[in-house]
Amino acid sequence: MTPEEAWRVLEEDLADYLARKGVKPSCQAGCSACCFGLVTLSRLEGLALLPHLSPAQKERLLEEGPRRLRLLQEGKDDPRFPSRFFQSQIPCPLLEGGLCGVYPHRPLACRGLLTRGDPRLCAPEADPPKGHFLPVPWRMARLRMEALWEEERRRYGYTLVGELASLLYLLLKGLPQEKEEVEALLKELGVLGGRWGYQVV
Numbered sequence: 001m002t003p004e005e006a007w008r009v010l011e012e013d014l015a016d017y018l019a020r021k022g023v024k025p026s027c028q029a030g031c032s033a034c035c036f037g038l039v040t041l042s043r044l045e046g047l048a049l050l051p052h053l054s055p056a057q058k059e060r061l062l063e064e065g066p067r068r069l070r071l072l073q074e075g076k077d078d079p080r081f082p083s084r085f086f087q088s089q090i091p092c093p094l095l096e097g098g099l100c101g102v103y104p105h106r107p108l109a110c111r112g113l114l115t116r117g118d119p120r121l122c123a124p125e126a127d128p129p130k131g132h133f134l135p136v137p138w139r140m141a142r143l144r145m146e147a148l149w150e151e152e153r154r155r156y157g158y159t160l161v162g163e164l165a166s167l168l169y170l171l172l173k174g175l176p177q178e179k180e181e182v183e184a185l186l187k188e189l190g191v192l193g194g195r196w197g198y199q200v201v
């Protein structure tokens with residue numbers, strides 16, 4: 001399965017699930033609080049996204065990538081890291097005027113995060129109640145992610161997963177293919193492993 005197929009199949013499955021259950025998410029254009037959160041991406045999804053980036057988006061990633069790597073280096077073992085990250089209130093560099101600038105090519109992790117609750121509770125400073133984000137769409141996205149991780153393992157012999165903007169930055173700069181070289185680079189950057197750091201498995 002390719003990332004493009006995984007994106008398409010998830011969209012179809014989500015539409016079917018929401019229609020069958022009569023669930024109407026409150027997510028709408030211009031509502032972008034979840035784009036301030038810690039979003040993970042696999043190498044395969046990143047590579048599928050790269051050709052669709054505009055020069056301005058690439059420029060913003062090249063600027064933001066090193067800052068995110070520093071944040072990860074300092075906080076990857078901190079259990080409160082995702083909320084600290086959220087509270088830094090710096091949006092995904094692909095967010096443009098409150099809209100996703102790569103909407104048709106956005107990662108599975110972005111597609112699976114839906115709510116039918118009060119959108120104000122998605123805001124970085126809010127503390128959403130349990131269940132605020134719909135669990136089934138998230139599980140459906142997670143299953144597709146796992147299928148892509150398997151596909152990546154078949155192609156490269158391992159899977160690489162990391163924070164969205166910094167992984168796109170590393171891919172733009174040119175990431176080695178060999179597992180040992182990737183691990184050495186991520187170790188040198190101080191972002192390998194830990195609770196929130198890059199995973200090479």
Ligand code: SF4
Nearest residue numbers: 035092094095100110
């Ligand atoms: S890729 Fe798009 S949807 Fe995902 S966090 Fe970035 S701006 Fe938001």
